[in-house]
Amino acid sequence: MGLPVRSFDAVIVGAGGAGLRAALQLSEAGLKVAVLSKVFPTRSHTVAAQGGISASLGNSQEDNWLWHMYDTVKGSDWLGDQDAIEYMCRMAPRVVIELEHFGMPFDRLDNGKIYQRPFGGHTQEFGARPVQRACAAADRTGHAMLHTLYQRNVRARTQFFVEWMALDLIRDADGDVVGVVALEMETGECMILQARATLLATGGAGRIYASSTNAFINTGDGLGMCARAGIPLEDMEFWQFHPTGVSGAGVLITEGVRGEGGYLLNANGERFMERYAPTVKDLASRDVVSRAMAVEIYEGRGCGPNKDHVLLKLDHLGPEVINHRLPGIREIAIRFGGVDPIKDPIPVVPTCHYMMGGIPTNINGQVVAPHGTSPDEVVPGLWAMGECACVSVHGANRLGTNSLLDLVVFGKAAGDHAIEWLKANPVQKPLPASAADLSLSRLARLDNQKDGESVTEVGQDLRNIVQRHAGVFRTGEVLTEGVSKIREVAERVKRTAIQDKSKVFNTARVEALELDNLIEVAMSTLITAHTRTESRGAHARDDFPDRDDANWMKHSLYYSADQRVEFKPVRLKPLTVDSIPPKARVY
Amino acid sequence: MGEKERVRWRCRRGMLELDLILSRYLEARFDAMTEVQKEAFQSLLEYPDNDIWDWFNARTRCNDPEVEPVVGDIIGFAMRI
Numbered sequence: 191m192g193l194p195v196r197s198f199d200a201v202i203v204g205a206g207g208a209g210l211r212a213a214l215q216l217s218e219a220g221l222k223v224a225v226l227s228k229v230f231p232t233r234s235h236t237v238a239a240q241g242g243i244s245a246s247l248g249n250s251q252e253d254n255w256l257w258h259m260y261d262t263v264k265g266s267d268w269l270g271d272q273d274a275i276e277y278m279c280r281m282a283p284r285v286v287i288e289l290e291h292f293g294m295p296f297d298r299l300d301n302g303k304i305y306q307r308p309f310g311g312h313t314q315e316f317g318a319r320p321v322q323r324a325c326a327a328a329d330r331t332g333h334a335m336l337h338t339l340y341q342r343n344v345r346a347r348t349q350f351f352v353e354w355m356a357l358d359l360i361r362d363a364d365g366d367v368v369g370v371v372a373l374e375m376e377t378g379e380c381m382i383l384q385a386r387a388t389l390l391a392t393g394g395a396g397r398i399y400a401s402s403t404n405a406f407i408n409t410g411d412g413l414g415m416c417a418r419a420g421i422p423l424e425d426m427e428f429w430q431f432h433p434t435g436v437s438g439a440g441v442l443i444t445e446g447v448r449g450e451g452g453y454l455l456n457a458n459g460e461r462f463m464e465r466y467a468p469t470v471k472d473l474a475s476r477d478v479v480s481r482a483m484a485v486e487i488y489e490g491r492g493c494g495p496n497k498d499h500v501l502l503k504l505d506h507l508g509p510e511v512i513n514h515r516l517p518g519i520r521e522i523a524i525r526f527g528g529v530d531p532i533k534d535p536i537p538v539v540p541t542c543h544y545m546m547g548g549i550p551t552n553i554n555g556q557v558v559a560p561h562g563t564s565p566d567e568v569v570p571g572l573w574a575m576g577e578c579a580c581v582s583v584h585g586a587n588r589l590g591t592n593s594l595l596d597l598v599v600f601g602k603a604a605g606d607h608a609i610e611w612l613k614a615n616p617v618q619k620p621l622p623a624s625a626a627d628l629s630l631s632r633l634a635r636l637d638n639q640k641d642g643e644s645v646t647e648v649g650q651d652l653r654n655i656v657q658r659h660a661g662v663f664r665t666g667e668v669l670t671e672g673v674s675k676i677r678e679v680a681e682r683v684k685r686t687a688i689q690d691k692s693k694v695f696n697t698a699r700v701e702a703l704e705l706d707n708l709i710e711v712a713m714s715t716l717i718t719a720h721t722r723t724e725s726r727g728a729h730a731r732d733d734f735p736d737r738d739d740a741n742w743m744k745h746s747l748y749y750s751a752d753q754r755v756e757f758k759p760v761r762l763k764p765l766t767v768d769s770i771p772p773k774a775r776v777y
Numbered sequence: 778m779g780e781k782e783r784v785r786w787r788c789r790r791g792m793l794e795l796d797l798i799l800s801r802y803l804e805a806r807f808d809a810m811t812e813v814q815k816e817a818f819q820s821l822l823e824y825p826d827n828d829i830w831d832w833f834n835a836r837t838r839c840n841d842p843e844v845e846p847v848v849g850d851i852i853g854f855a856m857r858i
Contacts, residue, residue: 228789229787229789229790229791232791232825232826233789233790233791233825233826234791235791235792236791237791237792237825237826237827238791238792238793238826330827333825333826333827336791337825353786375786376783402793403793404793405789405790405791405792405793405796406789406790406793406796406800407789407790407791439793439797440793441793441794441797518834521834521856524855524856525794525797525798525855525856526794526797692779692782694779694782694783695779695782695783695785695786696782697782697785697786700786
């Protein structure tokens with residue numbers, strides 16, 4: 191194989207909140223830990239999380255982890271696994287206090303306790319009334335968490351490999367994961383990082399959508415690695431959307447704009463929300479507005495040369511209102527939409543924000559896949575946590591502020607579990623002779639491709655197809671067409687070529703390798719969305735408008751090798767309390 | 778060699794807003810920058826995302842004399858329609 195090899199107790203791919211939290215457990219236990227990250231750890235996408243982290247501390251109002259659990263199960267539209275949700279909600283107060291002790295600068299009450307703010311979907315007594323449950327550090331909660339965890343890791347001597355991209359998992363003949371192959375961007379050279387424990391914390395993959403709030407780095411690298419290694423992806427049809435992102439950019443325009451009197455127009459200049467929601471019009475719920483926008487675009491009434499967006503008009507509000515009551519909106523529209531909203535409407539489109547699905551895991555963060563009669567057989571040596579994982583606490587839709595909670599609860603759980611596992615498995619298994627073959631063949635293919643496809647063009651086509659066919663407006667027809675189109679894109683991805691073959695910081699090569707991951711995510715999304723003939727949470731099928739618990743209260747599992755979808759049951763039994771029985775999800 | 782390539786990668790950030798602004802600015806301006814300006818731009822990239830974003834939105838002021846001029850230039854660049 192010829193590649194240099196370095197050995198560690200644990201290798202963690204990704205240095206956002208989940209990766210850093212796991213790394214801290216392992217390093218503080220005295221283990222030799224390597225963390226790989228495409229960017230400097232504190233520039234991970236966790237910095238973009240502003241809202242807060244939920245925990246039933248009860249500092250501002252009476253609260254209870256069971257109420258938090260109920261809100262989360264309801265938010266998930268009964269697709270979340272109740273054992274994992276109980277575990278997360280019970281652990282929440284402990285992990286938040288722990289972050290406080292690590293030095294995270296939470297906002298505080300006069301009595302010195304952590305201040306908690308209200309957030310949509312958080313309630314007391316099983317939906318009776320709103321409760322203040324979100325802990326925050328101003329509007330920089332994710333940033334504060336990342337910096338706190340990074341500093342602790344430096345102190346614990348975690349070894350960072352910054353500007354390294356993991357390419358593929360290494361599995362031996364038993365199917366055990368024994369490390370990863372990774373590319374150092376500075377040199378363009380590959381190395382094998384051998385490990386007894388491999389943990390994936392690569393975040394979301396929102397870059398499969400033309401309009402996404404996700405940073406450029408969110409290309410689903412861990413999901414692609416698993417898909418290529420024969421591990422299924424779970425619940426990939428479920429993506430959370432926001433109605434108004436700036437078209438072509440993805441930066442959000444606050445819903446406050448419509449609250450102040452802004453409204454949406456189609457290509458005919460029609461205020462189309464009057465047809466979808468005659469009473470509340472543009473102030474309808476997120477789901478209704480997003481879907482109406484998508485229908486207008488899908489039916490050919492979108493604006494612009496590609497008819498791919500609608501317009502958000504607010505010039506009639508006047509400069510006074512725009513500048514004073516909607517601070518920052520004018521700057522966003524100018525910078526990212528190229529229009530001054532005092533004069534012209536802003537091009538907007540429903541925008542992808544969060545991936546509920548991911549790599550299937552149990553509550554210890556161990557990656558699991560069906561084998562024999564068990565739906566959840568462990569893949570030895572492999573863990574996943576955070577947005578890249580599907581444990582599943584978010585089910586069909588995520589409750590606000592549960593994403594940061596997911597990172598720390600399951601980052602810690604995976605770290606703790608890996609420590610015990612490493613004690614029980616002290617011997618490093620040998621690397622298979624073929625350890626680096628897959629990665630090296632991918633790189634060689636890319637370097638030697640003749641008459642290949644442009645990575646930029648194929649990537650744009652991928653994003654446009656996913657946006658149009660697996661966005662918020664889904665029907666059998668829309669999805670069938672989407673599946674056939676994305677399969678064509680998948681064939682083109684196999685023939686991508688790069689002009690620049692240089693070694694040092696070759697962004698073109700990295701983007702080609704990222705595209706290999708994006709196509710796995712895109713394929714899984716379209717095929718599972720096509721398969722699921724019901725509406726649940728964020729997956730809304732126009733042709734199957736109702737939730738169908740009798741047939742569809744189950745997780746989907748997508749296998750890349752033969753594009754097959756299997757299913758496994760939702761875990762309705764919590765760890766210690768009674769199951770929360772399904773009912774209509776109405777707010 | 779490789780300087781622009783390295784800087785291009787470091788324009789990859791945690792926040793989408795900075796991905797968009799910094800990479801556009803790099804492609805439009807980097808080649809024409811003096812060595813001093815290039816170094817200042819690279820120094821800017823060392824700062825945390827939230828600090829840079831607050832400077833771009835004039836919520837706080839950049840107090841680093843090396844970086845402050847490039848912040849001003851990027852604000853002007855990003856506000857062109």
